[in-house]
Amino acid sequence: MSSSNRYDVLMHMLDHIDAQAKPALSDMDREPARWESSMQATCECLTWRGSWSNKDRRQAEDELGETLYAEFPHNSRQALVAAHALLDKGFITQDELSSKMKEVRERFERV
Amino acid sequence: MSRTHDHAPIQESEEISEFEVLETAIRELSISHGLFSAEDHRRFTEWAESIGPAGGSRLVAKAWVDPEFKERLLADGTEACKEVGIDWNNPTGEGTPSDYTFFYVLENTPKVHNVIVCTLCSCYPRPVLGHSPAWYRTPNYRRRMVRRPREVLAEFGLYLPPDVEVRVHDSNQKSRFMVMPMRPEGTEGWSEEQLAAIVTRDTMIGVAVPKVDWTASSAPSEALSSPSRGH
Amino acid sequence: MSKYQVGDRVTVRDAPTMFHTRTQAFTRGRTGVVVEHRPEWVIPEDEAWGRDNGRTERFYVVRFNQRDLWADYTGSDSDTLESEFSERWLMPAKEETK
Numbered sequence: 001m002s003s004s005n006r007y008d009v010l011m012h013m014l015d016h017i018d019a020q021a022k023p024a025l026s027d028m029d030r031e032p033a034r035w036e037s038s039m040q041a042t043c044e045c046l047t048w049r050g051s052w053s054n055k056d057r058r059q060a061e062d063e064l065g066e067t068l069y070a071e072f073p074h075n076s077r078q079a080l081v082a083a084h085a086l087l088d089k090g091f092i093t094q095d096e097l098s099s100k101m102k103e104v105r106e107r108f109e110r111v
Numbered sequence: 112m113s114r115t116h117d118h119a120p121i122q123e124s125e126e127i128s129e130f131e132v133l134e135t136a137i138r139e140l141s142i143s144h145g146l147f148s149a150e151d152h153r154r155f156t157e158w159a160e161s162i163g164p165a166g167g168s169r170l171v172a173k174a175w176v177d178p179e180f181k182e183r184l185l186a187d188g189t190e191a192c193k194e195v196g197i198d199w200n201n202p203t204g205e206g207t208p209s210d211y212t213f214f215y216v217l218e219n220t221p222k223v224h225n226v227i228v229c230t231l232c233s234c235y236p237r238p239v240l241g242h243s244p245a246w247y248r249t250p251n252y253r254r255r256m257v258r259r260p261r262e263v264l265a266e267f268g269l270y271l272p273p274d275v276e277v278r279v280h281d282s283n284q285k286s287r288f289m290v291m292p293m294r295p296e297g298t299e300g301w302s303e304e305q306l307a308a309i310v311t312r313d314t315m316i317g318v319a320v321p322k323v324d325w326t327a328s329s330a331p332s333e334a335l336s337s338p339s340r341g342h
Numbered sequence: 343m344s345k346y347q348v349g350d351r352v353t354v355r356d357a358p359t360m361f362h363t364r365t366q367a368f369t370r371g372r373t374g375v376v377v378e379h380r381p382e383w384v385i386p387e388d389e390a391w392g393r394d395n396g397r398t399e400r401f402y403v404v405r406f407n408q409r410d411l412w413a414d415y416t417g418s419d420s421d422t423l424e425s426e427f428s429e430r431w432l433m434p435a436k437e438e439t440k
Contacts, residue, residue, distance in 0.1 A: 016129045032242065035131040041155035042138050045147035047208035054208045058232045076130045083137055092140050100136040108132065213381065230366055257368065260408075261417040273418040279408075283364045284401060284426040285383055 002060040004068060007087050009094045009101075010080055014071060032075075039079050052085055060085055158202035163241035164312040167289055169195045170216070170239060171315065172306035175294045184291075188214035192239065199238050210237050211285040217278075218291045219317075224271050225290045226264070226317030228256040229282045236287040240312055247316065257281055267318040290317040297323045344400050344429075350376045351435035352404060354427060365431045373435045374406035380426055399428045 032040070046052040064084060065077040072080060086092045142149050173195060174181035184191040189199045189212055199212040206212040214236060217225035229235070230253045235243035246252055255263050260277050264270070271277060280288050292314040298306060313319035346352055356370040380401035408421040415421070 010133075013129050013133070030245075033131075035128075035134045037159050038138065038152075038156060039134045041152050041159060042134070042141060042147075044155050044208050045151045046141065048203055049147040049151065051141075051146045062232070073130075076133075079130050079133045079137065083133060086137065086141070091144055091146060096140065097136060100140055101132050104132050104135045104139070230368075231364060257423060258412055259416060260421065274420060275418075276420040276422055277417060278405075278421070279423045281366065281423060281425040283366060284380075284428075286380065286426060 002056070002064055002081075002085060003088050004064075005084070005088065006068065007084060007094055009098050010069075010083055010087075013076075013080075017073065036075055036078075039082065043078060043082055046082070046085075051089070051091065052082075057081075057085070154202040155207075158207075159242075162237055162239075164239075164315065165307070166192075166195060166197045166241075167236075167239040167312070167315045168307040168310040169303070170197075170289075171291050171310045172303040174216075174291060175298075175306055176303055181291075184216050185218060188216045188289075191216075197238055201238070207237070209234065210287055213286045214239070215286055215288050216291050217280060217288055217317075219293045219320075221275070221293070223276045223278055224317065225278050225280060225288075226256065226260060227280050227282060227288045227290060228253055230254070230257055231281075231283050234282050234287065236289045239289055240315055244312070264318060267313070269319055289315050291315075292317075292321050295321050295323050344379060344402075346376045346402055346429070346432060346434075348376050348378065352376055352402070352427075352432040353435045354404070355431050355433055357431070365427060366425065368411060369404075369406070369425060369427075372406055372411055374404040374410070376402050377405045377424065378403040383428075399430060401426050401428050402432065404432070 043052070043057060047054050047057060060081050061077060064081050068084075069077050069080045083092075083097065087094065087097070138152065141147060142152070170184060170192065174184050180191065180194065183194075192199060192214065199206055199210070199214055201207075217227070219225055227236075228247075233243060233248040233253065235247065237243070252263065257279055260279050261271065264277070282288055292310065294306070295309070298309075309321040309323060311319065311321070314321050351373055352375070353373045354365065354369045354371065359365075380403060382398045382400055403424055403426055405422050405424045407419075408415045408417060408423055409419060411423060
């Protein structure tokens, strides 16, 4: 069962989203972005190697997607719910995730 | 990549979004914590890039021209897929956690029209059809296809007489389904390749039937006919 | 030996669920006919992909008339819906009163 913990590192991401940038319905049939496909692969690997059962993942996506993360763009839910699960299970800490995101952001901006 | 000097909200379509950063962070932390390997992840991304509806189209076209293959396909979908180069055990050797390895083909007849949906979570036969269309995953489709299938089909432009049984398959467990549409009139003597070209993704979900006047490469935009456009 | 044979009429149990289940709410208490057997699987309530320590059970494909599922069904009388159920979620059809 997933918690309803509010993780600051995830909830603060709402501040970075342009409220107008919701995808148009015509975007619904577009090919997934590379990061979306990569996230899907990550979820499959987490299940494959035993960290997060399929049942728990589906349940979390349904429950958290409609509650805690309802305000986020639809295509971001899988990432948010996966991070949430890893935090719940204690595989990572919020500090670790924040630091890693900062490092990744800087790395991307250095290009 | 240009640096922005102010901190305007990030536009997802043009710049690297926060979610892309999150995705990378989750993946790299998972790998560094040994939850899976980079090789594991690469296997899944390569597999995801390799799938698409062409596999399903080949299955249907082959079944249309070869009655014995059709029997094998209906008797054991997973095994018959290997004959067109689709292996449901990829990429782990035991299938994917989302798709499993129990694949069944549903044959349309003049009396029965099949259509697939997953009300609980949008499962889809990815090894043969590739990634599900976004409309397939919406509550709109998932709720309405079981309750009002003929209305939803009508929105896709498909009308069936009342004496045809519309049979909705809700894939709530481990089975994955694909529809084998009926071969249309006017295709006598066509090659498998020509036949495969008219077997589009939507005909294998069951929201459309193959037409001889256009091919998959020049079909009316399937996004336009989706119910999520609010028609 | 499977408890239910193809052709048997079965009713989906309306059991309270303490945890996630894959038996849809709209099928609870509804009666349909068994049309096919499925392989034995680990039951969804015990599901942990790739593991063998869950309880396995027989599964069945049950076909319902849409008119029996939805009071306000607007399609054709011949329309049906099929889904899969583990044995524990089924019971022999209740006597139908006319």
